[in-house]
Amino acid sequence: MVFSSYLFLFYFLPVALAVYYLLSRAGNRVLNYSLIFFGYLFYGWANPKFIFLMAATTVVDWLASVVIAHGTWRLWEVWRAPVVALERGGERNRAQRWAIVLSVVSNLASLGFFKYFNFGVDSYNALVASLGWTEGQWDSVFRVVLPLGISFYTFQSLSYTIDVYRGDAKAMKHFGDFSCFVSMYPHLVAGPILQFSFLAEQLEGRRLTMDKFARGVAMFALGMGKKVLLANPCGKIADTVFEAAGPGVVDAWYGVTAYAFQIYFDFSGYSDMAIGLGLMLGFVFAKNFDGPYRSGSLTEFWRRWHISLSGWLRDYLYVPLGGNRCGEVRTYVNLMVVMLLGGLWHGASANFVIWGGIHGGGLALERWAGKSGWAVRGPVVVRRVVTFVVVCVAWVFFRAVDFESALRYLGSLCGMGREEGSVLIGGLIWQRYYWVSFAVTAVVVWGMPQSWDLTRRITWGKFWWIAAVFLAAVAMLFAQSYNPFIYFIF
Amino acid sequence: MNEKKSAKEEPIRARVTREEQAAAELGVTEFAPGVRAALVWFFLVTIVAVPVVQLVAARREPERVGDFGAALRGLVPDAGAVAAVGGLGDVVRLLPEAGRLKAIEEDWERDSVVGEAVLPRVQRWLLGMGQGNEKAYAGRDGWLFYRADVEYVTGRGFLEEEVMRRRGKEVQADPVRAIVDFRDQLEGRGIGLLVVPAPVKPTIHPEMFAGGAERGGEGMQNASFGEFVRRLGLAGVVVYDPAANLIKESGAAYLKTDTHWLPGAMERVAAGMAEAARAAVELPGAEAGRFRTVEKRVRGTGDIAQMLKLLPERAYPEEEVAIRQVMEANELWQPKEGAPVLLLGDSFANIYSLGAMGWGESAGLAEHLSVRLGLPVDVICRNDDGSYATREMLVQELRRGRDRLEGKRLVVWEFAARELASGDWKVLPLETGGKR
Known part of the structure; x- marks a missing residue:
């Protein structure tokens, strides 16, 4: 969906704002859930199938952040433990290092596949053609469709796990709050790229004012x-x-x-x-x-x-x-x-x-x-x-x-x-x-x-x-x- | 030294500063008394008014204004399909296709009652600023031009490799390949081919589009057109380019607010085509006196003027032209299947022939080609997609067992020149009864 479109301006936005303000007394967490719902609707309108990709990225990064925060993969044992920010520059254990690797690799892999697959195939074909080996060209019928905004939300998601790993931010205990950070429709498909530490407090406590x-x-x-x-x-x-x-x-x-x-x-x-x-x-x-x-x-x-x-x-x-x-x-x-x-x-x-x-x-x-x-x-x-x-x-x-x-x-x-x-x-x-x-x-x-x-x-x-x-x-x-x-x- | 190091390694502080700046500058705004509420109400009323007006209009005039909720309800899967979900794959299948959502969005926008009221007024203002819309450009002295025509002339050469590659694998972008193949197939049946790319309006009347442009000046064709004609010539395909014929005559050759030619210009083209046809193949002798013409005046609204969607009272005035209807034995001219010549044509052939186009009938390109040849002519015409539509119709007829090529000596293939850059030049086998 595009901000400057008839659908967004006259249908999506009035309904999203009405629901949001009607729920405003229910607290920030409920408001975050409403933002997630409208964020996925906003995103899925361009191609509903890609909501699964965004959801998967969100789940992987959130789980990685929790592993980093607690320093263990055995999350069921620390589920109720409070989450604190790690010490900046402090030692990280094996689980934490693997979790950040998982987050970085999964984000970059999905970005790389969706964004650069076609480019890779075309470049390879051009290369082998320039070497005169046209039989070696890969005439791929398979072309990858670029999911909307993938460059923006993967970078945002990455900034979260990296901030948590570095100790610049505290991991989000609630999946909903983190999911809201990723899928919030105002910045979802074309930024600005929000660094997590920038928005964390607002996700948990923000004020709605006339000003x-x-x-x-x-x-x-x-x-x-x-x-x-x-x-x-x-x-x-x-x-x-x-x-x-x-x-x-x-x-x-x-x-x-x-x-x-x-x-x-x-x-x-x-x-x-x-x-x-x-x-x-x-x-x-x-x-x-x-x-x-x-x-x-x-x-x-x-x-x-x-x-x-x-x-x-x-x-x-x-x-x-x-x-x-x-x-x-x-x-x-x-x-x-x-x-x-x-x-x-x-x-x-x-x-x-x-x-x-x-x-x-x-x-x-x-x-x-x-x-x-x-x-x-x-x-x-x-x-x-x-x-x-x-x-x-x-x-x-x-x-x-x-x-x-x-x-x-x-x-x-x-x-x-x-x-x-x-x-x-x-x-x-x-x-x-x-x-x-x-x-x-x-x-x-x-x-x-x-x-x-x-x-x-x-x-x-x-x-x-x-x-x-x-x-x-x-x-x-x-x-x-x-x-x-x-x-x-x- | 420490200070220097700290400044170098201080990305975090810079980020916080931006956050503080944002909180300080955006979180606190100074409003003149009453402005804050005015802004909020102005915005909310504007964005809510449009759907409310739409809703009211749909209630009052359900037959004219579509129910915008129906499309949305159609997206909700039925209970049975939801109950049958067994895995993620089933969930994915339940989701609507992106194309369907796009179509719904376009329908809503097109059916907007507010849009319907606002658009003609904005369009009129834009015309006053010398601007048309996505499809139409305003020229000089009330002349209008079709955007695709102008872009065909000003755009990159359609035969350039990278231009063809950019059009994607699903489109056959090379017109030379399709034309030569078609010629070869016709030749296999002993039939000749005459190719007639109808020049687009900016090629003939650049002076009515831009100040400083001269009629017949250089560069008023697509950069690849010369190469296109050359390649066809080398392959032995006969091409009749009517541009020179139309440019040499003074006065208008095209309708002011329409993409097509005037009746007189079209008749000159028909004469040129007839001459080229007789030079290309041996045709039966002309039957003198078989056809006669009757002059008639018709009025119409140009297709480009219609694209502007102006209010009726502010629309471009209708144009009046004199057409010459062709009569055969006191009946309006009709195509003949057994004729030695088959014309494949698009809207340049249909105008003045197909009544539905609003410019009269029985006075089009086929009719006047028939007059100039002194012979009956068979016709397969369809507006748009001249690169493949008429060939496809011909192929379909052949497959159905109706051999429209039976007894033909020549196929004349007319298409708008802009198709060379934008058309899909499919290579279509002329199969009869399963054989090529």
Whole structure:
């Protein structure tokens, strides 16, 4: 189910909120059960069969966490014992080590199978074909369908068992509370990726207040406006140019900038809606975007873009790899490895790896240049422009369907496009609706406060703006069937 | 030194800081008096109003507005099936298919009473901004264009390997393979083939789509079209591309708000086809005076205008055109099964011929091809899916024992050029009585 859909907005959400608030006096645990029910309904609507996969992941990770907490597989003997957080950095016994291995391997195996099986088969076939051994190709009829949101909920689930193992969080005694953490519909399919230690207390004790609900409404409305009114028209521009045979240089830059806007407002709009829904349900989620295109370096960009993923990669990958504690060269290698894997997390394709490589290389370069580098010394406007251009070039690999298409598009950016049908492309993408939407989006990117900051103090003037944005987005929803969230496929 | 180390190894503190920041900034919001309640009520009333209006409308007009609960009730398995559950596999089988859920969601959205009221108004505003919708693009001076047509012209070459690969294994994306195979099978029965890709509107009228575009200018065909014609030529397949014929004449060749050509343009194409047909195979001599034409004026609403779903009072005006109906022995023209020529065609052939399309009848491509050839013509036509639909109909007839190829000298295969990029070019065996 998609937040900006007729079904979610006018049927699912009113019923889910009504049930939730009717049960509000019954305590948080009952509320958690209602969230589990609606979470599975929300998730299963896309493909009911995949609810079993999510349920299995939840059960395995919860059992592993309990084993880690008690240090034994004989759970029936410690069932009633209180659960306490383990000592940070303390010794772990054999059962605990095997339990964390089970959790990590099962999550990564399911992610790997569903996400990378097709990629593996295709890569193998391409490899043997390039070696001239076409008989060795595996013409597999079996293609794996990617379960919605698997990258998000496996990472979340992993963060739980790892936090418990490290002693950063206490294991959840009640399966229902943990299941609620995994299946909560506001963040289920496209994040933000919530680290368990972040949400544990709220799962057991949160307050529903009018303040939170009203702020949640404001965040949700603005998020929906970002998605429907800004991201979608920019997406149409980007789709047209990226699918074109050979756009001209101006159209190519217009197209990639439109894509940069699309992916930002699509995802940050989704995150705002998730944060808003969380608030309506009494939860506080952390910020996921913080004006990333205002960054003066790639290092700053990654502090502002998809913060929950970069935080996850930092805490569960970069730091365990040694972070910046093992010398300069190792730091560069770690940065590169983290960004390459971050790219691969987005999808099974060489393009995502290249995208990660560009960012990893950029981060390493900025670190190498240090405080005397351009990334710190140059005028802020120049640094922002340069950073934005590098980010846009990397987006070409992220958006293009394959490597050859990406190269072709880079050629167009450099004025080497074939420009076939470019007059028609111009007629399409320079329609008034599109360029006005594009211009408004640019103003919002560089000239307006973030939804998070905008809604800290809500006056009557802001109320009317928020209401107008929401109603315009709803009206536009009826006229658009074009409504995909980019991050749903990751 | 210690401080430095601690800062480096402090991911936990950073996380807590974000949590504290979130709690501090989101948990505490300042509202002007009355705004908090206004926001909550505004939101709840908006999201509840739509299903309530739908419910009321369904009660008042059950014959017009579907019962949205019925679909949901249909998803609930019956008690017998639930009682028979013996394992996880049975439970999985009880779950509805994803496609069914998607269909229900689409039905609800389509049947929305509020959506029905809002959509035409939003669409009108979008048109004022120069924007159509998912299917239609607004051109200049009230001209409309079909999105798939424009994307066919501007998109990647349909013969590029990666483009064909992207279309998936379940689609046969190579039109050359299907056409050559079809030609070979026809040749086996001593029948010739003439291929006619009907040009899409943006190819002929780019100037009505984008300022700066010139009629007949470069690049108004798909990047692979030239290669397509070349490959067919090398394989010995005869192709008649009507584009040049249509571009050279000044004035409009296509309807303003429809995907198809005007009657005059279509007649010129029919003339070109007849010439190409006679050059391709030996056909019986023309029977002079067998057909005559009668002019008639018809009015219709363009198919692209209909795609915009505007309110009737704000819709695009109807267009009026003069068609020339073809008469044979004082009767409206009819296809003849025993004719030497069989036309396989899509909506470009059906317009002005099939009354249901709203642009008159007996004045279409087959009729005028017949006039230009001076011969009867047999016809198999279906709107859409020109890449395979008519061949499939032909194959089905052959399998049923009705040999529509009996006595034929030539098959003329007309399809919209956009099918080259989006159609499924199935290779279909022409089997009669189980033999190819």
